[in-house]
Amino acid sequence: xxxxxxxxxxxxxxxxxxxxxxxxxxxxxxxxxxxxxxxxxxxxxxxxxxxxxxxxxxxxxxxxxxxxxxxxxxxxxxxxxxxxxxxxxxxxxxxxxxxxxxxxxxxxxxxxxxxxxxxxxxxxxxxxxxxxxxxxxxxxxxxxxxxxxxxxxxxxxxxxxxxxxxxxxxxxxxxxxxxxxxxxxxxxxxxxxxxxxxxxxxxxxxxxxxxxxxxxxxxxxxxxxxxxxxxxxxxxxxxxxxxxxxxxxxxxxxxxxxxxxxxxxxxxxxxxxxxxxxxxxxxxxxxxxxxxxxxxxxxxxxxxxxxxxxxxxxxxxxxxxxxxxxxxxxxxxxxxxxxxxxxxxxxxxxxxxxxxxxxxxxxxxxxxxxxxxxxxxxxxxxxxxxxxxxxxxxxxxxxxxxxxxxxxxxxxxxxxxxxxxxxxxxxxxxxxxxxxxxxxxxxxxxxxxxxxxxxxxxxxxxxxxxxxxxxxxxxxxxxxxxxxxxxxxxxxxxxxxxxxxxxxxxxxxxxxxxxxxxxxxxxxxxxxxxxxxxxxxxxxxxxxxxxxxxxxxxxxxxxxxxxxxxxxxxxxxxxxxxxxxxxxxxxxxxxxxxxxxxxxxxxxxxxxxxxxxxxxxxxxxxxxxxxxxxxxxxxxxxxxxxxxxxxxxxxxxx
Numbered sequence: 001x002x003x004x005x006x007x008x009x010x011x012x013x014x015x016x017x018x019x020x021x022x023x024x025x026x027x028x029x030x031x032x033x034x035x036x037x038x039x040x041x042x043x044x045x046x047x048x049x050x051x052x053x054x055x056x057x058x059x060x061x062x063x064x065x066x067x068x069x070x071x072x073x074x075x076x077x078x079x080x081x082x083x084x085x086x087x088x089x090x091x092x093x094x095x096x097x098x099x100x101x102x103x104x105x106x107x108x109x110x111x112x113x114x115x116x117x118x119x120x121x122x123x124x125x126x127x128x129x130x131x132x133x134x135x136x137x138x139x140x141x142x143x144x145x146x147x148x149x150x151x152x153x154x155x156x157x158x159x160x161x162x163x164x165x166x167x168x169x170x171x172x173x174x175x176x177x178x179x180x181x182x183x184x185x186x187x188x189x190x191x192x193x194x195x196x197x198x199x200x201x202x203x204x205x206x207x208x209x210x211x212x213x214x215x216x217x218x219x220x221x222x223x224x225x226x227x228x229x230x231x232x233x234x235x236x237x238x239x240x241x242x243x244x245x246x247x248x249x250x251x252x253x254x255x256x257x258x259x260x261x262x263x264x265x266x267x268x269x270x271x272x273x274x275x276x277x278x279x280x281x282x283x284x285x286x287x288x289x290x291x292x293x294x295x296x297x298x299x300x301x302x303x304x305x306x307x308x309x310x311x312x313x314x315x316x317x318x319x320x321x322x323x324x325x326x327x328x329x330x331x332x333x334x335x336x337x338x339x340x341x342x343x344x345x346x347x348x349x350x351x352x353x354x355x356x357x358x359x360x361x362x363x364x365x366x367x368x369x370x371x372x373x374x375x376x377x378x379x380x381x382x383x384x385x386x387x388x389x390x391x392x393x394x395x396x397x398x399x400x401x402x403x404x405x406x407x408x409x410x411x412x413x414x415x416x417x418x419x420x421x422x423x424x425x426x427x428x429x430x431x432x433x434x435x436x437x438x439x440x441x442x443x444x445x446x447x448x449x450x451x452x453x454x455x456x457x458x459x460x461x462x463x464x465x466x467x468x469x470x471x472x473x474x475x476x477x478x479x480x481x482x483x484x485x486x487x488x489x490x491x492x493x494x495x496x497x498x499x500x501x502x503x504x505x506x507x508x509x510x511x512x513x514x515x516x517x518x519x520x521x522x523x524x525x526x527x528x529x530x531x532x533x534x535x536x537x538x539x540x541x542x543x544x545x546x547x548x549x550x551x552x553x554x555x556x557x558x559x560x561x562x563x564x565x566x567x568x569x570x571x572x573x574x575x576x577x578x579x580x581x582x583x584x585x586x587x588x589x590x591x592x593x594x595x596x597x598x599x600x601x602x603x604x605x606x607x608x609x610x611x612x613x614x615x616x617x618x619x620x621x622x623x624x625x626x627x628x629x630x631x632x633x634x635x636x637x638x639x640x641x642x643x644x645x646x647x648x649x650x651x652x653x654x
Contacts, residue, residue: 016084016151016152017072017080017081017083017084017087018069018072018073018077018080019152019500020084020136020155021065021068021069021072021080022066022069023132023504024062024065024132024136025062025063025065025066025068025069026062027062027125027128027129027132028058028059028061028062028065028129029058029059029062029063029066030062030125031058031062031123031125031126031128031129032055032056032058032059032062033059034123034124034125035051035054035055035058035123035125035126036055036059038123039051039052039055054126058125058129068080087140088140088143088151090140091139091140091141091142091143091144092143092144093144094141094143094144095144095145096144096145097144098140098141098142098143098144098145099141099142099144099145101137101138101141102138102141102142102158102161105134105137105138105141105158105162106161106162106165107165107169108130108134108162109127109130109131109134109162109165109166109169109515110165110166110169110170110518110519112130113127113166113515113518113519114169114518114519114520114521121518124512124515124516127515127516127518128508128511128512128515131159131162131163131166131511131515132159134158134162135155135158135159135162136155136158137158138154138158138159138161138162139151139154139155139157139158141158142154142157142158146262152500153260153262153263153266154262156266156503156504156507157262157265157266157269159507159511160265160266160269160270160273160507160511161269162511163269163273163510163511163514163515164269164272164273166514166515166519167272167273167276167514168242169519170517170519170520171238171241171242172519172521173519173520173521173522174234174237174238175231175234175235175238176231176234176524177229177230177231177526178524178526178529179230179526179529179530179532179533179558180529180532180533180555180647180648181554181555181557182234184607185574185575187230187555187556187557188554188556188557188573188574188575189215189216189219189237190219190230190233190234190557190560190561191556191557191559191560191573192209192211192212192216192219192575193216193217193219193220193223193233194220194223194557194560195207195208195209195216196208196216196217196220196223197220197223197224198568201223201560202559202560202567202568204567204568205376206376206568206570207375207376207377207570208371208374208375208376208377209375210375210377210381210382210384210576210579211575211576211579212283212317212318213316213317213371213375214283214284214286214313214316214317215281215282215283215317217283217316218240218282218283219233219236219237219240221236222236229561230557230561240282240283241279241282243282244282244285244286244289245272245275245276245279245280245282245285246268246272247285247289248271248275248285248288248289248292249267249268249269249271249272249275250268251289251292251293252267252271252292252474252475252478253267253268253271253478255292255478255479255482255483256478256482256483257482257483257484258482266507267478267482270506270507270510271474271478273510273511273513273514274412274470274474274510275470275471275474276510276513276514277412277463277470277510277513278462278463278464278466278467278470279462279464279467280464280467280470280471281464281467283317284314284317284318284321284324284467284468284471285471286310286313287310287311287313287314287317287321287324287325287328288310288324288325288328288471288472288475289310290306290309290310290313290325291303291306291307291310291325291328291329291332292328292332292475293306294306294309294310295328295329295332297332297336297337300333300352300355303329303332303333303352303356304329304352304355304356304359306325306329307325307326307329307356307359307360307363308325308359308360308363310324310325310328310360311325311326311359311360311361311363311364311367312363312364312366312367313367314360314364314367315363315364315365315366315367315368315370315371316367316368316371319368319385320449320450320453320465320468321364321468322360322361322364322365322368323357323360323361323364323445324468324471324472325356325360325364326356326357326359326360326361327442327446327472328471328472328475329353329356329360330353330356330357330438330442331438331439331442331472331475331476331479332475332479333352333353333356334353334431334435334438334439335435335439335476335479335480335483335485335486336484336485336486337349337486338432338435338486338487338488338489339432339434339435339488340488340489346434349434350434353438368382381580381585381588384579384580384582384583384585385453385456385583387583387584387585388456388457388458388582388583388584389456389457389582389584389622390452390455390456390457391455391456391457391460391616391622392455393616394454394455394459394460395451395454395455395460398460398616399616399617399618399619399621400460400461400619400620400621401460401461401462405451405454405455405460405463405465405466406451408462408463409447409450409451409463409466409469411509412463412470412509412510412513413469413470413473414505414509415502415505415506415509416473416474416476416477416506417473418502419477419480419481419498419502419506420476420477420480422496422498422502423480423481423496424436426496427487427496429487429488430485430487430488431485431487431488432488439476442472443469443472443473443476446466446468446469446472447466447469449468449469450465450466450467450468450469451466453465454466457582457622457623457626458578458579458582458623461619461620481496481498528646531645532645532646532647532648533558533562535643535645535650536555536558536605536645536648536650537558537562537564539603539642539643539650540564540566540603540605541564541565541566543566543602543603544564544565544566544567546602548601548602548603549567549569549600549601549602550564550566550569550601550602550603550604550605551569551571551572551601551603551604551605552568552569552573552605553572553573553574553577553604553605553606553607553631554574554605554606554607554648555605555648556573556574558605569601571591571592571595572592572595574606574607577592577631578623578626578627578631581626581627581629581630581631582623582626589630592630592631592634593634596634596635596637596638596639597634597637597638599638599639599653601653602652602653603642603650603651603652604635604639604650604651604652605648605649605650605651606635606648606649606651607647607648607649608644608647608648608649609631609632609635609636609649610628610632611628611629611632611633611636612624612628613625613628613629635651637654638653638654639651639652639653639654640652640653640654
């Protein structure tokens, strides 16, 4: 067992306080230099007193703490040690009142970054400094009930809790009664989920979703309970995001040999934030979760069954996840089975990994093909991801993702990769080269595949296309560092505890990714939105009463939730129309242009349109351009705006 409290008993007096002083000084100095550089680039260094005060305050504060840290290593050691002990005694005296103080600290970060002082805390460095200060306060407050734990562990718990609270706060605006879409594709998800109950909801059979069937299957659960309002579907999606990701983190933490419950809680929180760096979508996590729960070292047939079940789910999820169930099982096998278990026979040793790989991938392909056949859609439309353009420049910093996919994933995975390297250095012969080759090969394949998919048009805005790589990397790290690894014959038990600095960096990086995006609590005009829905309803019912077909390109959820009384036209929904445009599906786009040129629809409900081409200098500029060429241009050629409702256009034939 790894005891994370033992080190605190042998730590020199004042050592904890000195470390905190050093970290605080470093954060303030780095933040001050970052602010200085940013102010120069914005041209605010010479003109803004606020920028000058922030830079000077950060640099002077860092320099002062650095001076105290240097002094504490010599003549000031005793005074600093006493100061640290006094602060800890104050925290210990709070007892259960400290828990209340800690809970009151949790909403501070999202409130400050999203509401009270957005401009002041736009720089990431400022947010990290605030997070660190709150983490220290939270750790002191918790001393009253957790005084037996190492103080750094309390700081880690407090900091991770603050990061998780900040991340969760971003979901709060999503649970809204706002009747229109909260984002470009937000309500399209609920429409796609409704297709599993189309006959009951729309009174007609409708093809099942082509894109992400497993996601919409999970999102369809509220439709089981009848006519629930839109906000309940939004709340369910938030529960899926949080619940499935936390569930996966808990399962992984149970694989770790941690004596302290507090350390296990930290690992759960860090794992959650690590997965949210992608983010890893909730409908993909069952591909790994089923294997993690079902795999058995002593019963390989049970593991194979779990792989086949998870692969069937992967087949209706995403093509890049087809091999994930097998790779998770192979990773667990390579870590838990030394080659000596097969008397050194390599082919025998590779038997079960080969069965997992072949069985899993074939099952995923079979599941995908079976769904395509029964979905009611043309089978060829399921291959859209293979015909999309590749925009390689998006792997580097761009307007779509200023950090760049490649730099971002290298930062996100730097500490986990370093931990693997350090573990291998401490146990150079614990794993046979074939075992290392299998582990490294799985990561390399997923890393390369994720970069290719990230370069596709429609991607490159974050790390979610590298999700499979992130999941496998997390599984490998937890098992290597905190779990049980079966070494080869004659090797000692492979147990190693990383340094506090490396573990601290492993906590800080996913928190920094979380802090980089503040919760967006925008003010919504509910009255105007309700007025828009009323106008749409009246126009749609009038057109339906006149025997005209009504096409909802956007806001299609209104047909499901507002009972508009017009037949649903399954074709040309906004998200799917964009997918076909990016894939260059000529047959689909020609059919769309033929229908609008023939004035098939008496009324079209869509978002505002424009034909301006943007290019790579703008966020998702190429996506805008394919939409402008293939959708907006033919629509505006044959239809005009009958009623402009602001965010919604009602278009009628020219």
